Amino acid sequence: MSKFKKKQAATKQNIPTASLPDIIFMLLIFFMVSTVLREFDVKVKYTLPSAVQIEKIDNKRLTSYIWVGNDGRVQIDDNLVLIPEIQTIAGIKRQQVPNVIMSLRIDEGSKMGIVTDIQQQLRKGDALRINYSALQSL
Amino acid sequence: MLRKKVSRDVEIPTSSMADISFLLLLFFLVTTTIDVDTGIGLTLPPPVDEAEQVKIKSENILKILVNAAGDVLLDEELTSVPQINEIVKNKLKANDKLVLSVKVDRDTPYRIYIATLDQVKQSYADLREEASLEKFGVPLDQLTREQLQEIRDQVPQRISLAEPEKTR
Numbered sequence: 001m002s003k004f005k006k007k008q009a010a011t012k013q014n015i016p017t018a019s020l021p022d023i024i025f026m027l028l029i030f031f032m033v034s035t036v037l038r039e040f041d042v043k044v045k046y047t048l049p050s051a052v053q054i055e056k057i058d059n060k061r062l063t064s065y066i067w068v069g070n071d072g073r074v075q076i077d078d079n080l081v082l083i084p085e086i087q088t089i090a091g092i093k094r095q096q097v098p099n100v101i102m103s104l105r106i107d108e109g110s111k112m113g114i115v116t117d118i119q120q121q122l123r124k125g126d127a128l129r130i131n132y133s134a135l136q137s138l
Numbered sequence: 139m140l141r142k143k144v145s146r147d148v149e150i151p152t153s154s155m156a157d158i159s160f161l162l163l164l165f166f167l168v169t170t171t172i173d174v175d176t177g178i179g180l181t182l183p184p185p186v187d188e189a190e191q192v193k194i195k196s197e198n199i200l201k202i203l204v205n206a207a208g209d210v211l212l213d214e215e216l217t218s219v220p221q222i223n224e225i226v227k228n229k230l231k232a233n234d235k236l237v238l239s240v241k242v243d244r245d246t247p248y249r250i251y252i253a254t255l256d257q258v259k260q261s262y263a264d265l266r267e268e269a270s271l272e273k274f275g276v277p278l279d280q281l282t283r284e285q286l287q288e289i290r291d292q293v294p295q296r297i298s299l300a301e302p303e304k305t306r
Binding site (some may be wrong): 017020024025027028031032034035037049051052053055056057058060063088100104106107108109110111112113115116119120122123126128129130133134135136 | 151153156159160162163166167169170173174176177178179180181182183184187242243244245246247248249251252253255256259260263299302
């Protein structure tokens, strides 16, 4: 019999996993709250311009998007629209969300004519807060 | 014959609870988009027929005209887009009531318009930075909310989008 016996703790060594579901649930709830499920199927191709002095839109729930593709087509929500229809749509959006921010995602090669036309329509539809979507330039 | 009663431990198994919530967690992790929208914010003027036209003295207006080729006419002087910042800054320092009026050609590419707006915003940002250093001794991003508002009131952004001309 050897003199040196390996010392072993008498207790069982287990990591308690009883609180694991609670931890996961906490994470889950965080992501559930921060998720905005609405995603759009963008039908136009666009490349955003870049700028230095850009600001963040904090509230995604307030924003509505208008896309203008490189072929001049305009999309709002999931539909391609004509320029004269924008006024009505903007009016409806404004009724649903009074402080709506219209985020304009316009292809950098678009002519300003179409941008001006959209802006005139937005003004008539009383959706005056806009944001020219742009990427951070380095 | 008497049967011995077996006492059963009735319990709902909760060991798979973590797995189930993990699944849900993964779903929301995948669908969440953390990326924020960035861009240049602006408020459009109300429609013309409702709003009363505000008269501004002509010496308080700085016209920025951009043509289709990207040439800039700033106060009757020909410049280019990257130079707008410096010129506008100097003019704003000389006259703090200045209203910038941006007018672009219908054929101007959007990219150039954004670059122009960016330059104008840049000069306001630089001026605010200077005001902040002068008044509070710290750069703009270290100010408190109240101080920032004060600087904003001191150096207000006055950008006006020119009314498009009627072509037809």
